Amino acid sequence: xxxxxxxxxxxxxxxxxxxxxxxxxxxxxxxxxxxxxxxxxxxxxxxxxxxxxxxxxxxxxxxxxxxxxxxxxxxxxxxxxxxxxxxxxxxxxxxxxxxxxxxxxxxxxxxxxxxxxxxxxxxxxxxxxxxxxxxxxxxxxxxxxxxxxxxxxxxxxxxxxxxxxxxxxxxxxxxxxxxxxxxxxxxxxxxxxxxxxxxxxxxxxxxxxxxxxxxxxxxxxxxxxxxxxxxxxxxxxxxxxxxxxxxxxxxxxxxxxxxxxxxxxxxxxxxxxxxxxxxxxxxxxxx
Numbered sequence: 001x002x003x004x005x006x007x008x009x010x011x012x013x014x015x016x017x018x019x020x021x022x023x024x025x026x027x028x029x030x031x032x033x034x035x036x037x038x039x040x041x042x043x044x045x046x047x048x049x050x051x052x053x054x055x056x057x058x059x060x061x062x063x064x065x066x067x068x069x070x071x072x073x074x075x076x077x078x079x080x081x082x083x084x085x086x087x088x089x090x091x092x093x094x095x096x097x098x099x100x101x102x103x104x105x106x107x108x109x110x111x112x113x114x115x116x117x118x119x120x121x122x123x124x125x126x127x128x129x130x131x132x133x134x135x136x137x138x139x140x141x142x143x144x145x146x147x148x149x150x151x152x153x154x155x156x157x158x159x160x161x162x163x164x165x166x167x168x169x170x171x172x173x174x175x176x177x178x179x180x181x182x183x184x185x186x187x188x189x190x191x192x193x194x195x196x197x198x199x200x201x202x203x204x205x206x207x208x209x210x211x212x213x214x215x216x217x218x219x220x221x222x223x224x225x226x227x228x229x230x231x232x233x234x235x236x237x238x239x240x241x242x243x244x245x246x247x248x249x250x251x252x253x254x255x256x257x258x259x260x261x262x263x264x265x266x267x268x269x270x271x272x273x274x275x276x277x278x279x280x281x282x283x284x285x286x287x
Contacts, residue, residue: 001059003087004282006100006275007033007067010193012046013275016056021283028052035079036069043079047086060090064282066100066274098134102127104277105243105269109284112240113268114233116225119246120199122148124229126236135232141195147225149199149248155217156201157184166213173204206251218255226263241268245277 001024006013014028030053031046038046047053063083070076076094083092102115102125110129117123122145126133141150159165160173161181173179187197208214230242242265244256250272260267271277 001056002062002282003060003064003090004275004278005033005063005065005067006097006273006278007065008097010196012067014053015275015279016060017279017283019283021279023279025052025056033065033067033079034069035067035075035082036072040078040082043082044086047082053086057087058089060087062282063087063090063092064278065092065094066097066278067094068097070094071096071098098123098125098132100274100278101243101245101271102132103281104271104274105245106281107269109281112236114230114236114240114242114265116230116242116244116249117246118147118225118244118249118252120149120196121145122151122225122229122246122248124225124232126233126240136229141198145195146228147221147248147252149202150195151198151221152205152217152248153198153201155221156204157198159217166211169208169211169213172208176204177201202248215255218252219259222252222256222259223263226259226265230265231263237265241266243268243270245271245274247272 002017002019004015004017010032012030012033014030015023016025016028017023028050030050033043033046035043065079065083070079080092080094083094084090098117101117105115106113106127112127112129114124114126121141123138124136138144141148145151156173157179160170160179165173188194191197205214205218230237242260244267249256250270253270257267
């Protein structure tokens with residue numbers, strides 16, 4: 001049994017497959033496993049708390065773990081040791097979450113590509129076939145994350161309050177969401193995960209994509225992301241495709257293709273959920 005894990009700070013999704021990529025169990029969900037912010041005791045507790053993981057832990061031959069907080073060596077090694085103690089018969093691989101997007105979109109293990117993540121947040125990296133290169137350090141959701149779910153949520157709320165959206169769209173948005181100022185400020189400034197709160201509004205765009213206003217909103221965000229992030233790799237773009245991972249990218253495929261044509265870069269693959277592509281990637285070369 002092979003376990004593949006896509007973990008953030010709030011939740012972790014685990015899928016179990018055989019060497020041919022066939023799913024063996026229902027998807028397992030645990031609390032987020034972030035070794036950069038959680039203690040060793042807490043990390044071990046999360047694993048033990050899962051009945052499904054505990055029941056099958058001796059059957060696991062490989063664990064491929066991709067997660068937030070795994071981009072630096074110390075927390076990465078901490079988690080690797082904990083997983084080795086829990087899955088006693090397994091070979092353990094721990095890597096940063098960005099690599100999940102890379103491996104789930106590239107066509108071959110050594111394909112070079114620019115890989116973008118457009119989900120709750122956004123990111124863009126260059127994979128040279130062996131190593132990952134990033135030319136912009138992220139300053140987080142409030143200063144960066146162009147074309148992400150939280151970016152679009154913020155733009156929708158701003159346009160609603162500045163009266164810069166068509167009346168029909170404004171009415172539809174008010175019908176779907178609580179847009180009272182106190183409610184919005186409470187969730188942004190006094191609750192955890194304000195980026196996820198803002199991203200929850202992004203669904204509205206894709207339910208109203210027939211609106212010219214919405215189409216322009218989506219394209220403008222993608223243009224901003226492309227100018228600030230994708231164009232960091234101008235030389236590489238002459239020879240490699242740009243792949244996209246994440247729900248925002250998946251549902252904005254048409255707009256991404258349109259912007260790519262404007263800006264003259266080649267779009268490759270789209271994957272909505274990286275964890276699904278990871279199963280294929282990791283089972284291709286296993287005996």
